[in-house]
Amino acid sequence: MPLNSDPIGFAHHDHATCVTDAVASVEARCIAAGLQFTPVRKRVLEILLEEHRALGAYEILDRLRDEGLGSQPPVAYRALDFLTKHDFVHKIERLNAFIACAHPHEVHTPAFLICRDCNAVAEAETNLTQGRLAKIASATGFIIERAILEAEGLCPNCIPKSEPA
Amino acid sequence: MPLNSDPIGFAHHDHATCVTDAVASVEARCIAAGLQFTPVRKRVLEILLEEHRALGAYEILDRLRDEGLGSQPPVAYRALDFLTKHDFVHKIERLNAFIACAHPHEVHTPAFLICRDCNAVAEAETNLTQGRLAKIASATGFIIERAILEAEGLCPNCIPKSEPA
DNA sequence: TTGATATATGTCATAATATAACATATCAAC
DNA sequence: GTTGATATGTTATATTATGACATATATCAA
Numbered sequence: 001m002p003l004n005s006d007p008i009g010f011a012h013h014d015h016a017t018c019v020t021d022a023v024a025s026v027e028a029r030c031i032a033a034g035l036q037f038t039p040v041r042k043r044v045l046e047i048l049l050e051e052h053r054a055l056g057a058y059e060i061l062d063r064l065r066d067e068g069l070g071s072q073p074p075v076a077y078r079a080l081d082f083l084t085k086h087d088f089v090h091k092i093e094r095l096n097a098f099i100a101c102a103h104p105h106e107v108h109t110p111a112f113l114i115c116r117d118c119n120a121v122a123e124a125e126t127n128l129t130q131g132r133l134a135k136i137a138s139a140t141g142f143i144i145e146r147a148i149l150e151a152e153g154l155c156p157n158c159i160p161k162s163e164p165a
Numbered sequence: 166m167p168l169n170s171d172p173i174g175f176a177h178h179d180h181a182t183c184v185t186d187a188v189a190s191v192e193a194r195c196i197a198a199g200l201q202f203t204p205v206r207k208r209v210l211e212i213l214l215e216e217h218r219a220l221g222a223y224e225i226l227d228r229l230r231d232e233g234l235g236s237q238p239p240v241a242y243r244a245l246d247f248l249t250k251h252d253f254v255h256k257i258e259r260l261n262a263f264i265a266c267a268h269p270h271e272v273h274t275p276a277f278l279i280c281r282d283c284n285a286v287a288e289a290e291t292n293l294t295q296g297r298l299a300k301i302a303s304a305t306g307f308i309i310e311r312a313i314l315e316a317e318g319l320c321p322n323c324i325p326k327s328e329p330a
Numbered sequence: 331t332t333g334a335t336a337t338a339t340g341t342c343a344t345a346a347t348a349t350a351a352c353a354t355a356t357c358a359a360c
Numbered sequence: 361g362t363t364g365a366t367a368t369g370t371t372a373t374a375t376t377a378t379g380a381c382a383t384a385t386a387t388c389a390a
Binding site for chain 2: 376
Binding site: 002036038040041070071074077078082164 | 337338339340341342347
C-alpha cells in the first residue's frame, strides 16, 4: 500500500496549525456537551489529524504503545468508539480504518472519495435530506439516523499511473 | 440479533419464484459474459436469495459445509468475491455481511437502508452521475468507479419498539 | 467532604473476519 | 489432447474487534 502525501482533497496544504485548531475545536465541543476529552481520546484524535489519512485501529494502538498510553486493543477501540460516536472521527468501512473528520464544526453526512491505488481518502459533504434516498426512505417508513457514502476510484495523483496514456 | 422476517423493503412478499428467477437471470448474464457460474457460486447466491437478508461469510460457510460443498473459509470468500465483483451480491460493509442484489438486471449504484435494531437491509437505488458528490469529484479530479451508500436507522417494523409512544 | 453512582482505563483472553500460499483439479481454446 | 488460464481443496495464519472483570477516576448530591 503506497503512502500518500496529500490526502486532504488530494491537494497539499500547510497544516502547521490545523492540528491544534481542530483539537481545540473538539475540546470546546466536549466541554460544551459535558463530554470527557481524556488524554487517550485526545491523543488518538491528534494522531489521526497529524497523519491526515485513514489509519487502522492497530496502527493507532502501536503509536499509543510507543508513547506509553496503552497497549491493549480495547484502549484504542474505546477511544475510537468515543470519537466516532460524536463524529470527531469517521470510520471508513471499506478500509476498516479511521480518519479525523475534516469538518468538525458542523453536523453532517460525510461522503468519502477513496483511492483504490494509494488509499488516500477525501471527505466531502452530502445532503441527505434531499435526493432520491430520502424520498425512498420516507415512502418506506424507514427513519435514517446516520448515513455514509463511500466512493471508490482513482485520485488525481494515481490516475496517471493507472492510465498511462 | 433478532431475525427479521421481511427484509425486502421491509415488506412481506411471496418469494416462491423469486429465487429461481434471480438465479436464472444471473446464470444468463454469466453465460453472456463468459463467466463460470460454478456450483459453489450458484449455491452461495441461492443461499443469499433464500434468506433475503445479509449473511456473514461464516454463516454462509456453515451452510456450505452442511451440504458438503466446502469447509474452509476461502471457499466461501472466493465465491463471494466472484459474486460481489460482478454485482450479483453486495457487501454491507457496516455489517461485514453479504446480501443478494435486489436488482440483478441493471447496472446500478446501490444504497442500503440498514435497521440498527433487527439488521434488516433494504436496497434502493441512487444516481451517482448527478448530485453534489459527482460535482465535487469531477472538480477534484477524482474518478469514481463504484460507490455504496449505507444508511443506518430504524425500519418500519422496529420503530414501534424503539418509540413506544 | 464524603459517599454513591456513573464513567473511564488496564489487562487478559478470545471471538469474528479475512487472506497467503501452494497443491490439485477442471475448464477453454487451440 | 496439450496447454494455459481459471477454479477448488486445504493448511496455516493474519487482521480486526469484543467480552469480561478488576481498578481507577470523575461527577454530583447530601
